[in-house]
Amino acid sequence: MKIKSCIKIMNEWDIITARQKGRDVAKGIGFTTVEQARIATAISELARNIFLYAGQGQICIEKVDVSGKVGLRIIAADRGPGINNLKQIMGDDLSISGGLGAGLPGVKRLMDEFNIETSSEEGTKIYLIKWLR
Secondary structure (H helix, E strand, C coil): CCCEEEEECCCHHHHHHHHHHHHHHHHHHHHCHHHHHHHHHHHHHHHHHHHHHHEEEEEEEEEEEEEECCCCCCEEECCCCCCCCHHHHHHHCCCCCCCCHHHHHHHHCCCCCEEEEEEEEEEEEEEEEEEEC
C-alpha cells in the first residue's frame, strides 16, 4: 500500500494540518509514539519556515520501502527567496526568527537523513527520511 499525502502551506492552520498528517502516516507505518512526536515536530518546524519565510509551499509525506527498509520521507518545498545564509543557520542551534523552534539544525537531529537544496531562483527543497527501527 502506497501512503503519500501533500499539504499546501498557505496559513498557520496548514502547519497544524501538516503536523497531524505526518503523525497519522507515521503511526500507520508503525513508528512509536515518541518517534511520531519527533516526526511531527520536524514537519511543524519546516511548515512554519515555509509560512514565515516563503509565504507558501507544500509538505509531502510518504512511506518509503527500500530493499525491505521501511521509513517515512518528508519533502518540504517552496518558491521563496532561498536561504542565503545556510551555513550560518545550520551551524546555529537557535531559531533566528525568535520562535521556540530549534530551526533546521533541530530538524536534522530529529531525522535520519537530511538534504537541502536552495537557491534564490528556485526556492528551497528539504528532503528528510526517518527509518523505522
